[in-house]
Amino acid sequence: xxxxxxxxxxxxxxxxxxxxxxxxxxxxxxxxxxxxxxxxxxxxxxxxxxxxxxxxxxxxxxxxxxxxxxxxxxxxxxxxxxxxxxxxxxxxxxxxxxxxxxxxxxxxxxxxxxxxxxxxxxxxxxxxxxxxxxxxxxxxxxxxxxxxxxxxxxxxxxxxxxxxxxxxxxxxxxxxxxxxxxxxxxxxxxxxxxxxxxxxxxxxxxxxxxxxxxxxxxxxxxxxxxxxxxxxxxxxxxxxxxxxxxxxxxxxxxxxxxxxxxxxxxxxxxxxxxxxxxxxxxxxxxxxxxxxxxxxxxxxxxxxxxxxxxxxxxxxxxxxxxxxxxxxxxxxxxxxxxxxxxxxxxxxxxxxxxxxxxxxxxxxxxxxxxxxxxxxxxxxxxxxxxxxxxxxxxxxxxxxxxxxxxxxxxxxxxxxxxxxxxxxxxxxxxxxxxxxxxxxxxxxxxxxxxxxxxx
Amino acid sequence: xxxxxxxxxxxxxxxxxxxxxxxxxxxxxxxxxxxxxxxxxxxxxxxxxxxxxxxxxxxxxxxxxxxxxxxxxxxxxxxxxxxxxxxxxxxxxxxxxxxxxxxxxxxxxxxxxxxxxxxxxxxxxxxxxxxxxxxxxxxxxxxxxxxxxxxxxxxxxxxxxxxxxxxxxxxxxxxxxxxxxxxxxxxxxxxxxxxxxxxxxxxxxxxxxxxxxxxxxxxxxxxxxx
Amino acid sequence: xxxxxxxxxxxxxxxxxxxxxxxxxxxxxxxxxxxxxxxxxxxxxxxxxxxxxxxxxxxxxxxxxxxxxxxxxxxxxxxxxxxxxxxxxxxxxxxxxxxxxxxxxxxxxxxxxxxxxxxxxxxxxxxxxxxxxxxxxxxxxxxxxxxxxxxxxxxxxxxxxxxxxxxxxxxxxxxxxxxxxxxxxxxxxxxxxxxxxxxxxxxxxxxxxxxxxxxxxxxxxxxxxxxxxxxxxxxxxxxxxxxxxxxxxxxxxxxxxxxxxxxxxxxxxxxxxxxxx
Numbered sequence: 001x002x003x004x005x006x007x008x009x010x011x012x013x014x015x016x017x018x019x020x021x022x023x024x025x026x027x028x029x030x031x032x033x034x035x036x037x038x039x040x041x042x043x044x045x046x047x048x049x050x051x052x053x054x055x056x057x058x059x060x061x062x063x064x065x066x067x068x069x070x071x072x073x074x075x076x077x078x079x080x081x082x083x084x085x086x087x088x089x090x091x092x093x094x095x096x097x098x099x100x101x102x103x104x105x106x107x108x109x110x111x112x113x114x115x116x117x118x119x120x121x122x123x124x125x126x127x128x129x130x131x132x133x134x135x136x137x138x139x140x141x142x143x144x145x146x147x148x149x150x151x152x153x154x155x156x157x158x159x160x161x162x163x164x165x166x167x168x169x170x171x172x173x174x175x176x177x178x179x180x181x182x183x184x185x186x187x188x189x190x191x192x193x194x195x196x197x198x199x200x201x202x203x204x205x206x207x208x209x210x211x212x213x214x215x216x217x218x219x220x221x222x223x224x225x226x227x228x229x230x231x232x233x234x235x236x237x238x239x240x241x242x243x244x245x246x247x248x249x250x251x252x253x254x255x256x257x258x259x260x261x262x263x264x265x266x267x268x269x270x271x272x273x274x275x276x277x278x279x280x281x282x283x284x285x286x287x288x289x290x291x292x293x294x295x296x297x298x299x300x301x302x303x304x305x306x307x308x309x310x311x312x313x314x315x316x317x318x319x320x321x322x323x324x325x326x327x328x329x330x331x332x333x334x335x336x337x338x339x340x341x342x343x344x345x346x347x348x349x350x351x352x353x354x355x356x357x358x359x360x361x362x363x364x365x366x367x368x369x370x371x372x373x374x375x376x377x378x379x380x381x382x383x384x385x386x387x388x389x390x391x392x393x394x395x396x397x398x399x400x401x402x403x404x405x406x407x408x409x410x411x412x413x414x415x416x417x418x419x420x421x422x423x424x425x426x427x428x429x430x431x432x433x434x435x436x437x438x439x440x441x442x443x444x445x446x447x448x449x450x451x452x453x454x455x
Numbered sequence: 456x457x458x459x460x461x462x463x464x465x466x467x468x469x470x471x472x473x474x475x476x477x478x479x480x481x482x483x484x485x486x487x488x489x490x491x492x493x494x495x496x497x498x499x500x501x502x503x504x505x506x507x508x509x510x511x512x513x514x515x516x517x518x519x520x521x522x523x524x525x526x527x528x529x530x531x532x533x534x535x536x537x538x539x540x541x542x543x544x545x546x547x548x549x550x551x552x553x554x555x556x557x558x559x560x561x562x563x564x565x566x567x568x569x570x571x572x573x574x575x576x577x578x579x580x581x582x583x584x585x586x587x588x589x590x591x592x593x594x595x596x597x598x599x600x601x602x603x604x605x606x607x608x609x610x611x612x613x614x615x616x617x618x619x620x621x622x623x624x625x626x627x628x629x630x631x632x633x634x635x636x637x638x639x640x641x642x643x644x645x646x647x648x649x650x651x652x653x654x655x656x657x658x659x660x661x662x663x664x665x666x667x668x669x670x671x672x673x674x675x676x677x678x679x680x681x
Numbered sequence: 682x683x684x685x686x687x688x689x690x691x692x693x694x695x696x697x698x699x700x701x702x703x704x705x706x707x708x709x710x711x712x713x714x715x716x717x718x719x720x721x722x723x724x725x726x727x728x729x730x731x732x733x734x735x736x737x738x739x740x741x742x743x744x745x746x747x748x749x750x751x752x753x754x755x756x757x758x759x760x761x762x763x764x765x766x767x768x769x770x771x772x773x774x775x776x777x778x779x780x781x782x783x784x785x786x787x788x789x790x791x792x793x794x795x796x797x798x799x800x801x802x803x804x805x806x807x808x809x810x811x812x813x814x815x816x817x818x819x820x821x822x823x824x825x826x827x828x829x830x831x832x833x834x835x836x837x838x839x840x841x842x843x844x845x846x847x848x849x850x851x852x853x854x855x856x857x858x859x860x861x862x863x864x865x866x867x868x869x870x871x872x873x874x875x876x877x878x879x880x881x882x883x884x885x886x887x888x889x890x891x892x893x894x895x896x897x898x899x900x901x902x903x904x905x906x907x908x909x910x911x912x913x914x915x916x917x918x919x920x921x922x923x924x925x926x927x928x929x930x931x932x933x934x935x936x937x938x939x940x941x942x943x944x945x946x947x948x949x950x951x952x953x954x955x956x957x958x
Contacts, residue, residue: 008555012559019559019563023563040822044515044534045531050540051507051755052539052541054504054507072614077494077497080494081494082497082501085501086500089501094834099792099795157653278958309906320796327505328789329462329466330498331502332466339751345478346657347708348700350654351651351704351936358946358947372647376651383937384938404720418607419610419900420641420642421895421899422611425611426612426638427642429577429611432572439563439566440562442562443563450558481791482698510810510812510813510835519829565872571876572871580901650888652888652910655933656754656755656888656910660910663712663929666709
């Protein structure tokens with residue numbers, strides 16, 4: 001029995017210690033495999049050992065409950081929390097599902113000449129072209145959504161205005177088309193008002209050659225389709241049914257540009273340039289029937305300034321919602337706040353301790369105090385404000401030797417990197433030597449306290 | 456853009472309430488604090504059981520043993536179970552062998568690791584460079600940098616001498632030891648300053664939560680939106 | 682004379698709850714006022730930032746969250762700043778922890794990133810290995826063969842053929858490892874990780890332990906050290922994602938001022954009372 005109780009553990013410690021020590025210096029494949037296996041075994045044992053902690057906590061409170069020790073009611077709370085958390089994890093899982101995206105009805109809105117000018121600035125020179133205070137969020141949103149599309153994404157480009165609004169809306173039509181072609185998107189042009197067809201044709205034939213876009217492969221002109229909202233509903237079922245031919249009568253089925261596009265649901269965006277009340281029916285139909293949810297696609301609307309109030313309420317930014325599983329909910333709202341708060345109480349205690357106990361009784365303690373104060377000042381923005389000199393009518397900070405930091409900040413950094421680092425290095429070397437000596441004592445069986453329980 | 460769900464908003468309000476309950480301890484120990492403390496203990500054990508299964512036993516033992524048919528792993532599993540026998544007084548001695556196994560491995564691994572990382576590398580860095588490069592010699596920056604390197608050298612040496620208690624601290628050893636104490640005081644002073652920073656940061660985190668997140672949660676519940 | 686000594690005695694024996702109130706006010710007022718001050722960037726944080734910044738797209742970064750909610754106030758802002766920087770640069774992020782209580786915290790952080798960076802998915806852009814038992818042994822195991830060491834992720838999904846691990850067989854194949862530590866795990870990463878497997882290691886730590894890692898910074902065993910909430914604030918400023926770190930610096934300044942005043946006052950009273958005797 002002595003063999004198993006006393007000698008075997010010491011022998012095991014010795015053998016494993018010596019083997020793992022030499023393993024470091026033996027560069028063979030076998031040595032590496034040995035390390036892998038030993039590590040795997042050790043981790044399994046450590047994994048079982050974790051159960052010890054769980055058992056001991058539950059056991060302590062179980063005894064309190066059993067013996068009805070004063071305060072045993074709190075032990076009920078322990079068990080309640082334990083069962084709730086444990087079951088939540090095993091029943092509903094410990095990981096949240098991916099977030100759900102919500103697309104708004106109108107995700108970009110350009111209304112009126114000012115917005116159109118700003119949009120053109122974005123397209124030609126980027127977002128930086130306009131100062132942030134002047135940026136209109138709805139205009140920026142439209143720009144960003146289209147910029148966020150990738151080559152080969154498909155957009156339905158709807159031109160719905162007539163001659164009365166040509167001056168206001170034709171230029172922005174060209175700007176939008178140019179952006180689409182620059183992003184190498186597939187453009188399906190259509191018009192739901194008869195007057196819009198010539199503008200659609202003119203715009204496409206102006207812009208497409210600038211980007212070497214091929215008709216039938218990169219874009220198509222589906223012409224004027226009568227029916228307003230019926231066209232959209234039909235397109236929601238099948239694009240080729242809604243638009244059997246293009247504006248010249250050529251059949252659309254088989255066109256490369258419509259490849260993989262069954263219905264509206266397969267498109268990535270719907271850009272609408274609209275001038276007047278003729279197109280209101282279909283946009284209002286879209287809004288009342290929640291077209292964005294039906295077709296999983298939202299609209300980027302470009303229209304006249306006076307129509308803005310009608311459509312702005314339907315404008316929204318896309319958002320995502322992350323639902324929490326019960327386990328993660330309890331972790332985020334019970335566990336994390338409580339543990340974080342318990343440790344944050346230390347902030348109060350350290351301030352109180354600093355006041356009541358921290359006296360400069362000796363020269364060494366004074367040095368400690370002064371260094372502490374310097375570090376506390378130098379590591380926060382406040383400290384760097386303190387050392388300044390007056391020059392040319394305003395306060396100029398004194399810079400440190402490195403030139404890029406203010407003096408106190410630089411000096412604190414120097415303290416940490418030079419004298420403090422030296423002391424810490426000395427301590428580290430000392431601790432290292434101690435660790436090696438303890439390890440050797442364990443390996444040679446001189447140190448046996450880790451085994452526990454007498455002997 | 457992020458939207459908080461109703462469940463999350465309720466959760467944040469509960470978290471805020473629990474935070475304040477824990478802070479009530481600063482005034483004096485009370486039933487609210489005890490409630491929170493015990494709830495924390497219970498929830499943490501329930502959490503640990505889940506993590507123990509999904510992150511420890513399942514990947515480390517069940518997957519290789521059962522799915523990959525690595526049956527030899529029954530041996531460490533048995534050693535692990537023997538470790539658990541610590542709580543049963545009659546067979547507590549069974550836990551010694553797995554403990555010895557684990558501690559032996561740890562000790563064997565530690566010696567070369569600590570020797571290289573904490574002793575040899577550190578000593579090497581201290582003595583390898585005693586004047587600064589690549590700065591023009593004899594400029595102020597050069598003198599300052601070189602002074603720094605010599606201060607490090609002196610600091611490491613003096614601190615090591617201070618901690619060497621096997622000989623009496625008299626004469627040159629005593630003087631070096633005293634210099635070492637000064638270096639240690641500077642380092643501990645910096646540590647103290649940093650410790651104050653750290654503890655205060657913990658409090659700042661909680662107050663940010665109470666002041667920014669909890670009102671947002673109330674607003675979501677009432678329907679105003681964020 | 683008696684009056685002076687009596688109120689001085691009251692001050693030196695001040696009920697600590699008054700000090701608590703003072704500290705609470707010093708934290709609450711700046712946070713309510715929401716004033717943000719820019720911070721000085723220290724070289725130790727900049728070197729970590731610069732290293733991540735020059736990694737090509739698709740590089741693998743392992744960010745080890747070796748802390749639990751007790752230290753989340755300092756290390757969670759650091760985590761988010763690093764995650765945001767990595768996802769901005771389209772790097773692959775691998776995370777795990779050696780602290781059991783921190784496993785779900787990694788999941789919370791990635792959930793937040795999923796909301797901010799549309800389209801990133803577990804297993805493709807990032808992976809959360811959860812809690813890994815064994816401490817330093819997990820480092821050695823990962824250094825030998827990462828798929829054997831971490832066969833499943835946090836949820837139990839097999840990691841064998843995850844796209845995010847393409848080309849990665851061990852720690853040596855990882856382009857940058859950063860350990861965000863509340864305890865002494867950085868020592869383990871240096872001793873058992875860098876010494877054996879020679880990868881580039883950076884470190885973040887709570888301010889409490891920051892001073893003891895400067896020797897590693899000096900030898901080059903770690904190439905950057907992000908210390909405490911201030912370090913997090915600096916990284917947020919560099920990465921262009923201001924968050925809790927920068928927001929907390931004003932409150933940090935004011936509490937430091939309060940503590941310094943308290944310590945100086947206490948010492949003044951101490952010297953005065955000593956001179957009397």
